[in-house]
Amino acid sequence: xxxxxxxxxxxxxxxxxxxAAIIFAASIGGIVEIAxxxxxxxxxxxxxxxxxxxxxxxxxxxxxxxEGCYACHSQMIRSxxxxxxxxxxxxxxxxxxxxxxxxxxxxxxxPDLARVGRKYSDAWHVKHLINPRHVVPTxxxxxxxxxxxxxxxxxxxxxVSTLHRLGVPYxxxxxxxxxxxVLAQSQPDSDEAEGIAKRYGKDVxxxxxxxxxxxxxxxDAVVAYLQSLGTRTKEPYKILSEKPK
Amino acid sequence: xxxxxxxxxxxxxxxxxxxxxxxxxxxxxxxxxxxMAVHGSMALVLGIALIFAFSGSVSDPEPPADRIYHYYDAPxxxxxxxTLIWAVIGMAVGVWVAxxxxxxxxxxxxxxxxxxxxxxxxxxxxxxxxxxxxxxATSFYVxxxxxxxxxxxxxxxxxxxxxxxxxxxxxxTGYLMGSxxxxxxxxxxxxxxxxxxxxxxxxxxxxxxxxxRRNEPHIYVANWYYMxxxxxxxxxxxxxxxxxxxxxxxxxxxxxxxxxxDAMVQWWYGHNAVAFFLTAGFLGMLYYFLxxxxxxxxxxxxxxxxxxxxxxxxxxxxxxxxxxxxxxPYWVQTLGMTFSVMLLVPSWASAGxxxxxxxxxxHKVRDDATLRxxxxxxxxxxxxxxxxxxxxxxxxxxxxxxxxxxxGHVHSGTLGWVAMIIFGAIYTLVPNLYDRxxxxxxxxxxxxxxxxxSGTLIYVVSLWNAGITQGLMWRxxxxxxxxxxxxxxxxxxxxxxxxLRTIGGALFLAGAVLCAFNCLATIRxxxxxxxxxxxxxxxxxxx
Numbered sequence: 001x002x003x004x005x006x007x008x009x010x011x012x013x014x015x016x017x018x019x020a021a022i023i024f025a026a027s028i029g030g031i032v033e034i035a036x037x038x039x040x041x042x043x044x045x046x047x048x049x050x051x052x053x054x055x056x057x058x059x060x061x062x063x064x065x066x067e068g069c070y071a072c073h074s075q076m077i078r079s080x081x082x083x084x085x086x087x088x089x090x091x092x093x094x095x096x097x098x099x100x101x102x103x104x105x106x107x108x109x110x111p112d113l114a115r116v117g118r119k120y121s122d123a124w125h126v127k128h129l130i131n132p133r134h135v136v137p138t139x140x141x142x143x144x145x146x147x148x149x150x151x152x153x154x155x156x157x158x159x160v161s162t163l164h165r166l167g168v169p170y171x172x173x174x175x176x177x178x179x180x181x182v183l184a185q186s187q188p189d190s191d192e193a194e195g196i197a198k199r200y201g202k203d204v205x206x207x208x209x210x211x212x213x214x215x216x217x218x219x220d221a222v223v224a225y226l227q228s229l230g231t232r233t234k235e236p237y238k239i240l241s242e243k244p245k
Numbered sequence: 246x247x248x249x250x251x252x253x254x255x256x257x258x259x260x261x262x263x264x265x266x267x268x269x270x271x272x273x274x275x276x277x278x279x280x281m282a283v284h285g286s287m288a289l290v291l292g293i294a295l296i297f298a299f300s301g302s303v304s305d306p307e308p309p310a311d312r313i314y315h316y317y318d319a320p321x322x323x324x325x326x327x328t329l330i331w332a333v334i335g336m337a338v339g340v341w342v343a344x345x346x347x348x349x350x351x352x353x354x355x356x357x358x359x360x361x362x363x364x365x366x367x368x369x370x371x372x373x374x375x376x377x378x379x380x381x382a383t384s385f386y387v388x389x390x391x392x393x394x395x396x397x398x399x400x401x402x403x404x405x406x407x408x409x410x411x412x413x414x415x416x417x418t419g420y421l422m423g424s425x426x427x428x429x430x431x432x433x434x435x436x437x438x439x440x441x442x443x444x445x446x447x448x449x450x451x452x453x454x455x456x457x458r459r460n461e462p463h464i465y466v467a468n469w470y471y472m473x474x475x476x477x478x479x480x481x482x483x484x485x486x487x488x489x490x491x492x493x494x495x496x497x498x499x500x501x502x503x504x505x506x507d508a509m510v511q512w513w514y515g516h517n518a519v520a521f522f523l524t525a526g527f528l529g530m531l532y533y534f535l536x537x538x539x540x541x542x543x544x545x546x547x548x549x550x551x552x553x554x555x556x557x558x559x560x561x562x563x564x565x566x567x568x569x570x571x572x573x574p575y576w577v578q579t580l581g582m583t584f585s586v587m588l589l590v591p592s593w594a595s596a597g598x599x600x601x602x603x604x605x606x607x608h609k610v611r612d613d614a615t616l617r618x619x620x621x622x623x624x625x626x627x628x629x630x631x632x633x634x635x636x637x638x639x640x641x642x643x644x645x646x647x648x649x650x651x652x653g654h655v656h657s658g659t660l661g662w663v664a665m666i667i668f669g670a671i672y673t674l675v676p677n678l679y680d681r682x683x684x685x686x687x688x689x690x691x692x693x694x695x696x697x698x699s700g701t702l703i704y705v706v707s708l709w710n711a712g713i714t715q716g717l718m719w720r721x722x723x724x725x726x727x728x729x730x731x732x733x734x735x736x737x738x739x740x741x742x743x744x745l746r747t748i749g750g751a752l753f754l755a756g757a758v759l760c761a762f763n764c765l766a767t768i769r770x771x772x773x774x775x776x777x778x779x780x781x782x783x784x785x786x787x788x
Contacts, residue, residue, distance in 0.1 A: 065425060067359065069361055090572075096508075098504070099503055102507040102508045106429060107648075108715075109736075139736070140347075166503065168503075
């Protein structure tokens with residue numbers, strides 16, 4: 001027997017030896033591929049204008065997760081010409097830097113949503129979510145009429161603070177005004193509406209997303225979230241216009 | 246179950262049941278309403294039921310003293326029954342969600358009947374419910390037989406079986422109520438993840454203690470695969486699920502990983518769930534049940550060693566092939582692609598070793614449908630690992646990614662390889678565990694075999710067509726230089742394939758239902774009192 005065979009012959013008799021060898025062999029790949037993603041700075045270059053989600057948008061994101069939208073819609077435009085032509089500039093790592101978890105997705109039963117923000121009107125989204133076949137007759141998406149129910153905001157402050165603890169840069173004023181901001185974003189005529197622009201930038205949509213400013217619904221949250229997708233930084237558009245030199 | 250436990254073990258069981266009821270009570274009371282309260286109540290009810298079961302028999306007489314010289318098969322029987330129940334649930338939901346893509350309004354408009362909530366019920370039901378129970382049950386069988394030793398403990402196998410199934414039930418009922426982490430194949434909420442860690446550590450300890458009792462100098466190769474399954478799944482599960490709960494009285498949490506790092510951790514987990522849950526464990530199953538059923542020794546022991554270390558080392562690198570052309574750094578994508586291609590070597594070595602083992606037993610493959618299940622499993626293992634390496638190549642992936650080709654590839658692995666080897670093992674185990682010479686309806690195994698093979702082929706071929714069509718429609722440019730097809734046109738083109746895949750899935754489900762009834766009939770025909778008997782340790786060396 002050559003030495004390596006002898007070595008293995010003996011290893012087969014020692015259960016803890018096999019355990020140690022398996023852990024060693026199965027650890028290397030993960031360490032080499034994952035650890036540098038935290039240390040190499042170029043992996044994620046966060047642009048200055050990137051903002052975290054406003055509370056209403058975050059509530060919408062949680063509903064997007066709850067309903068499993070990610071199972072059919074990706075949010076990751078690959079750097080391929082047909083994807084850029086169809087969906088817009090390819091996605092940057094920075095765009096999902098504040099996303100816990102990321103929602104890149106793995107399947108496009110429906111189209112990519114990374115840049116769906118501002119492509120359709122609020123009214124279109126509301127109609128489409130209540131029954132997609134009202135606006136797209138051959139769609140195979142499920143209906144979501146129950147999104148017109150009231151939005152439960154009881155956990156929202158805790159959710160924003162948890163994300164803050166994980167490193168999402170919500171500032172003190174944002175953390176303190178979660179309850180006000182979640183209502184104000186869907187009430188453009190209220191006194192608090194200005195606070196949204198002050199805290200999250202003037203590009204944030206402040207509208208009665210479901211058409212009714214009186215009642216804060218899950219629909220408000222989901223549509224606010226969808227309208228925010230791809231609009232939280234202008235960086236991807238800058239990079240693309242630099243490309244053809 | 247309880248009659249075979251000693252008095253002390255029954256007391257420990259009672260104590261654990263009280264603990265479970267208390268944990269359930271605390272969860273339900275602190276949450277007050279919502280998913281966590283429902284899950285707490287489930288644990289409370291289960292705990293109380295177990296308390297009743299134990300308290301009536303705590304003072305019953307001790308089991309026979311020669312128990313130590315017998316295999317402990319009762320938990321395996323329980324695991325096989327759970328495997329069959331989860332098979333029917335998981336596959337039925339799979340057919341249901343497949344049908345929803347063809348008839349989107351086929352089911353009533355309630356939140357829990359939507360594709361998005363049902364889809365993880367299908368994947369978790371199959372991966373954790375069906376495949377997981379089969380792995381744990383067969384690993385208990387294989388470790389005892391190949392070590393010629395009884396399981397090292399009588400309580401912990403039940404703790405593992407019941408805890409594991411509670412995790413699975415928490416997971417799937419949570420999705421129906423809208424509780425999910427959204428990480429694919431790791432959707433269960435944070436407290437369910439903690440339960441799985443506790444169960445898994447117990448599983449590892451039991452496995453190692455049983456190996457320590459072995460009456461064979463060498464640890465048989467099947468056990469290495471089961472060990473790799475147990476160890477690496479623990480590593481993957483813990484790292485991918487590290488999360489910060491929003492509050493300890495809610496099911497909501499956020500993973501500590503975000504953005505590109507989260508994507509890499511997720512697919513490091515996702516692909517190695519395929520590797521160590523759906524491949525390594527099942528190779529362990531194959532390396533035990535194929536030689537036993539065919540009556541032939543493994544063709545090459547040396548290849549089994551080389552392939553084992555190849556799989557353990559190479560697989561862990563390949564997850565990044567799920568992220569080609571994305572915002573993941575290019576060098577990580579390239580590593581993932583390279584290792585995916587290299588992985589073909591140990592994969593085909595394993596598949597070839599399995600098929601060559603059948604040399605000299607081909608007449609049995611022809612006559613014995615159970616052995617044919619195992620043979621087809623090895624063939625599909627070879628086919629889907631080739632396809633996997635192929636799809637991981639960057640330019641191929643640019644076409645296949647995001648399409649139904651991936652779904653077809655996954656099902657060629659899960660239907661063709663994982664489910665086929667499970668059914669082969671079940672048809673070998675069930676008569677053996679219930680003291681019968683064969684299954685109650687031997688001809689139904691043949692029916693099941695052809696339903697399973699035709700269902701798999703219809704499913705996989707229709708989704709190959711679907712995926713390639715989608716991929717080509719998305720990237721085709723017209724003569725005027727703009728994209729030729731709208732996204733909606735690609736959705737419309739899928740209709741016939743989605744119908745066909747539903748039919749293929751339904752055929753496969755029909756076979757599984759037939760298998761469940763066949764097992765039920767076999768169990769019912771078992772001689773009275775078989776539940777109480779453990780098998781005497783085999784006097785012959787296992788290999």
